[in-house]
Amino acid sequence: MKKLYLLLLIFTLQLSLYSETISSPSGKITLEFVLKNNGAPSYSLKFENDQIIKFSSLGLTLKNLPSLTDGFEIVKMEKAAFNESWEPVWGEVKSIRNHYNELCVTLRKSDQQNQTLVIRFRVFDDGAGFRYEFPDKGFLTYFTVTGEKTEFALTGNHTAFWIPGDYDTNEYFYHTTRLSEVDALRGNDIHEIGTKTVIAKNAVQTPLMLKSDNGYYINIFEAAVNDYTAMHLLIDQKTFVLTSQLVPDAQGDMAHLQTPCKTPWRTIIVSKNAEDILSSKMVLNLNEPCKFEDVSWIKPQKYVGIWWEMHVGKSSWNYGDTGNIKLKTMDWKALKPNGRHGATTANAKRFIDFAAAHGFDGVLIEGWNVGWEDWWGNQKEEVFDFVTPYPDFDVEYLSRYAKEKGVKIIMHHETSSSVTNYERRLPEAIDFMKKYGYNTVKTGYVGRIIPRGEFHDGQWMVNHYTRVAEKLGENKIMVNSHESVRLSGLHRTYPNWLAAEAARGNEFNAWSRGNPPDHETILPFTRLMGGPMDYTPGIFRIKMSEWFPDKKEQVHTTLAKQLALYVTMYSPLQMAADLPEVYEKHLDAFQFIKDVAVDWDDTKILDAEPGDYIAIARKAKGKDDWFLGAITDENERTMEFELSFLEAGKKYEAVIYRDSDDAHWQKNPVAYAIEKKTVDSGSKLRVKLAASGGAAIHFSMKNR
Amino acid sequence: MKKLYLLLLIFTLQLSLYSETISSPSGKITLEFVLKNNGAPSYSLKFENDQIIKFSSLGLTLKNLPSLTDGFEIVKMEKAAFNESWEPVWGEVKSIRNHYNELCVTLRKSDQQNQTLVIRFRVFDDGAGFRYEFPDKGFLTYFTVTGEKTEFALTGNHTAFWIPGDYDTNEYFYHTTRLSEVDALRGNDIHEIGTKTVIAKNAVQTPLMLKSDNGYYINIFEAAVNDYTAMHLLIDQKTFVLTSQLVPDAQGDMAHLQTPCKTPWRTIIVSKNAEDILSSKMVLNLNEPCKFEDVSWIKPQKYVGIWWEMHVGKSSWNYGDTGNIKLKTMDWKALKPNGRHGATTANAKRFIDFAAAHGFDGVLIEGWNVGWEDWWGNQKEEVFDFVTPYPDFDVEYLSRYAKEKGVKIIMHHETSSSVTNYERRLPEAIDFMKKYGYNTVKTGYVGRIIPRGEFHDGQWMVNHYTRVAEKLGENKIMVNSHESVRLSGLHRTYPNWLAAEAARGNEFNAWSRGNPPDHETILPFTRLMGGPMDYTPGIFRIKMSEWFPDKKEQVHTTLAKQLALYVTMYSPLQMAADLPEVYEKHLDAFQFIKDVAVDWDDTKILDAEPGDYIAIARKAKGKDDWFLGAITDENERTMEFELSFLEAGKKYEAVIYRDSDDAHWQKNPVAYAIEKKTVDSGSKLRVKLAASGGAAIHFSMKNR
DSSP states (O other), X not given: OHHHHHXXXXXXXXXXXXXXXXXXTTSOEEEEEEEETTSOEEEEEEETTEEEEEEEEOOEEETTSOOBTSSEEEEEEEEEEEEEEEOOSSOSSSOEEEEEEEEEEEEEETTTTTEEEEEEEEEETTEEEEXXXXXXXXXXXXXXXXXXXXXXXXXXXXXXXXXXXXSSOOOOOOEEEEGGXXXXXXXXXXXXXXXXXXXXXXXXXXXXXXXXTTSOEEEEEEEOOOSSOOOXXXXXXXXXXXEEEOOOOTTSOOEEEESSEEOOEEEEEEESSHHHHHHOOHHHHTSOOOOOSOOTTOOOEEEEEETHHHHTTSSBSOSBOOSOOOTTTOOGGGSOBOSOBSOOHHHHHHHHHHXXXXXXXXXXXXXXXXXXXXXXXXXXXXXXXXXXXOTTOOHHHHHHHHHHHTOEEEEEEEOTTBHHHHHHHHHHHHHHHHHTTOOEEEEEOOSSOBSXXXXXXXXXXXXXXXXXXXHHHHTTOEEEEESSOOOOSGGGTOTTEEEEOOSOOTTHHHHSSOOOTTHHHHGGGTGGGGSOBOOOOOOOOOBGGGTSTTOOOBOSSOHHHHHHHHHHSOOSEEEOOSOHHHHTTOHHHHHHHHHOOSSEEEEEEXXXXXXXXXXXXXXXXXXXXXXXXXXXXXXXXXXXXXXXXXOTTOEEEEEEEEEOTTOBTTTBTTOEEEEEEEEOTTOEEEEEEOTTOEEEEEEEEEOO | OHHHHHHHHHHXXXXXXXXXXXXXTTSOEEEEEEEETTSOEEEXXXXXXXXEEEEEEOOEEETTSOOBTSOEEEEEEEEEEEEEEEOOSSOSSSOXXXXXXXXXXXXXXXXXXXXXXXXXXXXXXXXXXXXXXXXXXXXXXXXXXXXXXXXXXXXXOOEEEEOBOBSSOOOOOOEEEEGGGOOGGGGXXXXXXXXXXXXXXXXXXXXXEEEXXXXXXXXXXXXXOOSSOOOEEEEOTTTOEEEEEOOOOTTSOOEEEESSEEOOEEEEEEESSXXXXXXXXXXXXXXXXXXXXXXXXXXXXXXXXXXXXXXXXSXXXXXXXXXXXXXXXXXXXXXXXXXXXXXXXXXXXXXXXXXXXXXXXXXXXXXXXXXXXXXXXXXOSSOOOSSOBOTTOOHHHHHHHHHHHTOEEEEEEEOTTBHHHXXXXXXXXXXXXXXXXXXXXXXEOOSSOBSTTOOTTSHHHHHHHHHHXXXXXXXXOEEEEESSOOOOSGGGTOTTEEEEOOSOOTXXXXXXXXXXXXXXXXXXXXXXXXXXXXXXXXXXXXXXXXXXXXXXXXXXXXXXXXXXXHHHSOOSEEEOOSOHHHHGGGHHHHHHHHHOOSSEEEEEEEEEETTTEEEEEEEETTSSOEEEEEEEOSSOEEEEEEOTTSOTTOEXXXXXXXXXXXXXXXXXXXXXXXXXXXXXXXXXXXXXXXXXXXXXXXXXXXXX
């Protein structure tokens, strides 16, 4: 026995040079850091006694320098505990607890002039995050990262909810397959996405949602992506080890850094309950606090807009129909109008009136500014100037009109991915916005990036999006970025960055094969793990054939599900995306959109299964009202809710917006029913959801 | 005989489909356009009966489209004549004659959906220029050029005055060799140039100066380089055919164009007299007229500056000596000053006082703004902000002080080639300049370009330099661009673009092997063919050992040659580059710099031979004064001048600043003599120039 023990000891010593364990505050999660014999750092993660991540390598490769993957020795290990609550400027909840134990490992390569690498681990009760840090004492000042070797060694062939790893776009619909069956190149027949750069057959994007056969929900993502590239993952389809895949710049390098600096946090959220994934606050907690002193000008908002009518083909962004515009010399008044321009003064007034009548904060107007005639597909540099309206759009008049009506016009800056053009014009565009009273802008990045060779997910572009959020914030302007990198919690630091698209939104339903019925049951487990999405729900005219009889496209949900999305798809910026004349035909259902809040005191994830269904209840900020949203995938589903989240001892009127019994997303999508009930915290509510259906419930307190 | 004639006719018909000849107004120059049997366009050039350019191909290759090199048919040929005089805002002469015959050929590829190419030829009495034009009627709208196939088929192994073809730098000293001996890779040992991208062994830059064995001077260049790349040349070292070599973007494409558009003009200037090359106005004549309505704010100027002292090592641009600056978070007041900062308030005052005392318009101050500690060699994006002064530089005070003294401070914007940073900061930088009364800025592009992968000579950067000139012009600010693309006459269109460096300037003498004695006898035949150069002459302390005894470097000329450069190196912006304390020791010689004009009514090229000597006389604008400058290469030389350019019947006092009899650029460079003489238009003056010496003469009229 002694001999065996001795052998084991020696074996252990030979395998590992150093090992340190750190647990979460409750002890549920355990992370082990090991520096192997060859000086290579690694980690593993357990949920109670179950392995979640097996021993996984860490490190990076550098340009013209030895790689930071092995040959290290430990300089020091520091442990710390942190427990604090903080209040976001807006959010799903009023107060967020940031509670973790931290292990900070300082490593040094003795053969590399004492090159120092710090790895900081934070272990929460729902998982762990870690990042690399590069102090400025030591060998490195300026250096270039050529690759990152962070691994996530999974324990099996988990089910993955994935989209193809792609340097330029995240607008894919999700596939649900085993890791072994992932084939990102299959995504290359997705012609409805204009700009794609698929990485490899075995590449997927993060956030990556996984479910193991033994019932664990595992979410791999990153937090605080700034001054670095976004992280994709390559799957070893035999060993199920995932490896980080960074995004190259125009010359093939990944990131150019200057010490002191740090990478984004790599995050692993794990639970036996899917609901815990959705309620995790890890990504926000790993981000830097709010940078602005004064946040009084930052306002969650609901808006309508001249937008969907272009997607359905009723109007055009462009004023004329010529294909060859020179921005600097074009005589816009001489351009023959095509008669279908969406952004006219008259149409804008109509929307402003509608917004005012129904209590909406803003009106988005796309196509107001010159350049849309040949904006797409030409990688044109001088494409938009962001300050010249079309001849039929009176900026001055509408600025006054909107102000009188108490409504804000939301500015639109489609950059066409000509980002050098946008950056040099931005100061003038900001002056224009301030002059005419715009306090929110939707930006867009459709097309191939200029600087040529850069990618939407690369370091230069990541820095651009942050630069823009920061600059707009300095000017008290809020931003909603479309086709940008997906959010990773930076909106904690820049709370004027209300939302992003950065995923496949509702618009794809208007002109393509659309979004499958399970799409919205996956997005909160993936895209929304990093922050709000401007999904633009609220389409009531579900089938496009009602606009043009020959059209086959449709929104892939019932109307009731569209209402539920206002609760299940969290965003402080929500659009009622359809047209006024459509809402006016369904004012009863529209009432839910008018009533639903966009900022919350509290959120309860009632029931959720990625790819199948989601049910969430939220309490409006500073009010007694609760809102519940429940959605299902292609399967009809009966769901039962215990209303224990309501305030005990109070009665509530519940207005239930649900699918009719015969509703079906394809056959009968607009069939809905509205019921009223009196309930309290002891009540149970049962609702039947149609195939790709939903239910939206507004609880208002009777007699406080 | 008949049979032979018939054979010849058939032979001719088989060789050429179409041929058209056009001559210059005097008939001296003849250009022949030929469309060959396979529909390939070509041209040739003659000077009287002598072939200068043999039949040379024309055309371009496009991305994903058939090339525009053959398969054409002629749609039409149009001839025109043009004869006009125009006055530049500033220049070597008051009035310029633009006199040419034009042939415009419209070609169509019948197999390419009628893709149309226009080639426009303008034939002057000193050569020809031609360019490609792409009308917007026809197949092309947006297209990408992947290469240009313009040839210049020379008649022999001419002597060439060349620098290596390089996408990033033009700061080489010249080689004088036969075309067969050109080896651009030899230039790769030029370590004193920081950023180099040599194209190929057989690549040279334009302007290219050539001399044939039968006595022709031939200059190949381009005019109006805008929205296109610069043109380099590849030499076939057996056939002596030169082919255009464009500059790629980050992805390997050359130019992205949108019709209607045109390439720059390719120019061939030819004469039996070297002087005619220097007096040619073809490049200016091929440029677009001045774009500004109001040009009253554009002023030729002489300046001094806090600049040379950094190059000799007496001062530093940087305030502190740390190697790791984060622009946004750096606490500049906490930075320990190194005690050698050049741009201090006290030093600036000193220069302002000196400028005021001696009648200089401006004081350039480099190193006034934060960021210089680690600005170079790191390809740092957030490197300068252009608005934050160092703690020891009081912008406000100096703005008022300079104004009181009637002197302008010249702004300095070293971009460090982080051009995306410069463009997004430029509006704020312009506001800063206007606030503090700066009306001229020197820009710099030292280092590797960001957007990464772009080159100094590429289309994106060419557009950047023009954008900057245009934007500054809209704000009534003049510009002097260093390390930019070389000028190609765009200063006719944007006369606020006073000068550029864009070649190896005087500064290289301070800290490297320097500029060979023939350097300044070549530059007017090359770099200056496109426009003025800010050569920064006027160094009186010739040997750097006078600053620091261990230094071996020196200016490679005598002091008298430094004076002559103010006449031979044309620029409306001229620096007296040395330090006040140096000039104060030589106020007699300095007088020439104080007196010399920077804007001219008339210019006479008295005598010139590339690589050997140059002598020029110029009449000050609006004055009776004439200035003469004569310089020689490493050979001492006696030159005799007929003063017939002086106004007949008038007497002039000539103040002659010349080398002493024992002067020598190495052994005795500062030895000079000043003589006075009375002369008139019938006089002859003989001057002895030392090895790399010169003479500068100021003629002032006695008693108008």
